[in-house]
Amino acid sequence: MFSEWLDRLRGTVVVEIRGFRPDAMLDAMRSANIVVRQAKFRRIERRGGAVEDVLEVRLSTRDALRLRPLLKRTGCRMRVRAKYGWPFWLARLSRNASFAVGACMFTAVFFLLSQIVWDVDVEIEGSRLTTEQVLKAAETYGLRPYRWKFSLPPVETMAAELYRYIPDASWIGVEWRGTRATIRVVEMKRPEPRPVKGPRHLVASRDAEVTAIFAETGRPVVRPHALVRKGDVLISGWIGTDERKIAVAAEGTVRGLVWDIVEVEVPLARTVRTYTGGTSVRYAVAWGDRRFRLPGVGTAKSGEEKVEERLFTLRWGDWVSPLGVVRQEVRRTRTATIVWTQEQAMEAARAEIRKAVEFRYGEEIGPVRENILQVRADNDKVYLKAHVEVEIDIAQEQPIAPAENGASS
Incomplete structure (x- = not known):
């Protein structure tokens, strides 16, 4: 590999040697310590049917100049077929100086234009910060269009300095994409302030059997396995003794079993794509x-x-x-068209019961236990009626009335 680059730097030529004995010329080159890169013999037919042997060799430019004494000694003649390398390329280029100057100027202008910041993009993950705020902070630091890239510090330093101008950011990254700078900002997530709640009870939202109760604030009134009706107090907002009671906002979780009737229908034939x-x-x-x-x-x-x-x-900036x-x-x-058997339709109907219960009571439900009351097949459909038992959150808020609060005080 190194010798090939050295040959390109010094220049090589392909020489065609003709004469009575071209092989004698090859022996003479070996005796004169001339390095031959490539050599091949070929025969050409001349006019009149005569055949002539031709030797084609590739050697360096310096060795090609040493062939003249050997040609006289062997009675051969030579002709240069091709020239390779930087010396010959520069010689051809010198004959067209305007093209060389234009190519150099184009390369210089292209290099200078590639060192200018042409655009600054902003990618924000969040809703509080705006693109204008980030661009203003970047411009205050010096990152703006039509600035030289080499006049700006490394991207790590720019990202660290932008924290001073964007305090609501939890992470900032700066990246170069050619002549375009991209600023990525991730907003700092702040916990939302909890609203101030007035005195209240937690009461049952429907008839149920209590399975679990956990009171964060307030006094639990019922215990697990107790039957409650809609409106019964589960966690009281009154705490303290009978002589001195304080009304607070009761908070906690109460789970209970509720009962309901669900009806679903499933077609026996379905069309799918x-x-x-x-x-x-x-x-x-x-x-x-x-x-x-x-x-x-x-x-x-x-x-x-x-x-x-x-x-x-095609894109150019924002255009x-x-x-x-x-x-x-x-x-x-x-x-x-997929046709189900009645057993397959029953399995699908049980899955539809679960979906119907989730739609009615929300996704945060416990296991669903169903008791099939009626199954009927009619008009290529299976109708199913079931009694379900499901565990849900049965607590709902009930404010403490001002009259009740004043009477207790």
């Missing part, structure tokens, strides 16, 4: 929201299909060209 595995790609010209199919580009088959698009447009090219990936689909 499946992929066939066939795909194709086609292209279109985009102008705004419109698409113009290119004739003869891609495939367009009839039938059901799902199209996924990817848009390619986006309305003209672009759309790559559409078409996936073939078909409609299939």
